[in-house]
Amino acid sequence: MNVVITGASQGMGRAMAEAFAREGHDLFLCSRNMDKTAAWQQSLMKEQGISVTSFNADLAVKEGVTAFAEQLLKATSRIDILINNAGTYEPGSTYNEPEGALDRMMAINLYAAYHLTRALMGTMIAQKEGHIFNMCSIAALKAYANGGAYSISKWAMEGFSQNLREEMKAFNIKVTTVHPGATYTASWEGSGVNPGRLMEATDIAKMVVAASQLSPQACVEQIIVRPQLGDL
Numbered sequence: 001m002n003v004v005i006t007g008a009s010q011g012m013g014r015a016m017a018e019a020f021a022r023e024g025h026d027l028f029l030c031s032r033n034m035d036k037t038a039a040w041q042q043s044l045m046k047e048q049g050i051s052v053t054s055f056n057a058d059l060a061v062k063e064g065v066t067a068f069a070e071q072l073l074k075a076t077s078r079i080d081i082l083i084n085n086a087g088t089y090e091p092g093s094t095y096n097e098p099e100g101a102l103d104r105m106m107a108i109n110l111y112a113a114y115h116l117t118r119a120l121m122g123t124m125i126a127q128k129e130g131h132i133f134n135m136c137s138i139a140a141l142k143a144y145a146n147g148g149a150y151s152i153s154k155w156a157m158e159g160f161s162q163n164l165r166e167e168m169k170a171f172n173i174k175v176t177t178v179h180p181g182a183t184y185t186a187s188w189e190g191s192g193v194n195p196g197r198l199m200e201a202t203d204i205a206k207m208v209v210a211a212s213q214l215s216p217q218a219c220v221e222q223i224i225v226r227p228q229l230g231d232l
Contacts, residue, residue, distance in 0.1 A: 002078050004028045006059060006116065007086035009037050011185035012135065015201035016083060019209045021048040028076065029054045030068055031086070059086045059112035060104070069119035079123050081212055083133040084113035089187050092148040102149040109153035114160060124173050131174040131212055134161040138181045138231060141224070165221060174219040176211050180204050181226035199227050 003020045007013040008029035014037075017027055021044045029041070034054040041052045053075050057068035072079075087109045090101055113134055124130030139147050140154035161177040168175050182188070184198040204225060211220040 001025045001080035002028060002076055003081040003083070004030070004072065004079055004120070005083045005085055006030045006112070007135075008054075009033045011187075012180065012183060012201045012204050013083075013085040014040075015205040016085065016208055017052075018044065019202070019205035020081075021050050021052075023209060024048065024050060025081075026051045027053070028072055028079075030057050030059070030072075032056065032058050059116065060088075060108040062111070062115055065112055065115040065119065069116060072120070073123065077123070078127065079120055079130060081131045081133070082117065082120055082124075083135065083208070084116060085133075085135040086112050087135065089150050090148075091146050091150070093146055094148050094152075097148045102152060105149040105153035106156065109150070110156045110160060113157065117164065121168075121173070125171045128172050129216070130172075131176065132164065132168070133176045133178055133208055133211075134164075135178050135180070136161065138179050138224070138226065141179055142231075144231075165219075172216070176208075176220050176223060178204065178208060178223045179225070182232045193232065197227060197229065197232070199225060 003025045005013050005017050008017050009031035017029055021027060027050065029052060034056050041054055045052050055068050055071055058064040090105065092101055117132060134157060136157045137154040139151040140158040143151060158177060161175060165175040182198045183201055183204060184195045185201055188198060207223050207225060211223060
């Protein structure tokens with residue numbers, strides 16, 4: 001299968017790329033810094049016997065999404081799995097966060113997935129099969145202090161995913177929304193929180209791979225994973 005992953009150079013994106021590579025799937029990876037991970041990509045191809053095609057793109061701007069989609073569709077005519085993982089986090093509250101915070105959060109946490117899915121779903125519709133994973137957050141299920149624009153953008157992503165799920169049923173395309181709790185990625189580095197209190201990126205990757213392997217007549221609509229000791 002061909003698996004497309006955005007935000008794939010680090011964190012959960014990278015963990016999911018490695019997990020799907022171990023399953024023997026070919027990868028199409030995108031981030032702003034994919035060119036800095038050439039050695040890692042080469043090792044994946046050598047160790048797993050798969051192909052890896054990577055793209056540098058800034059999905060926070062629509063032009064970047066459009067350029068990536070065009071390059072991707074030139075590289076392959078088939079997309080089996082699309083994982084909208086690109087995202088960013090800025091702490092803050094609506095009453096005091098920096099001007100433009102909501103615009104930045106919406107651009108990468110929602111609009112990137114919206115525009116890329118629209119650009120690629122025609123391929124899945126023509127195939128009459130496919131699976132879209134939208135990486136959301138626990139912040140979309142329960143409001144919390146200092147969530148601000150980030151939480152708002154993830155609630156919007158949840159709404160997009162639910163709507164897409166209903167729309168894609170008729171085309172035999174699955175849609176899964178993934179809600180990870182606190183997971184040790186670059187966002188938590190330097191926070192002072194013990195990494196042992198957080199989930200591992202590989203935990204999320206394992207769940208996504210498992211959801212992708214069900215029979216055609218089964219769809220995991222939501223994946224909710226929290227640290228054993230609860231949210232932070």
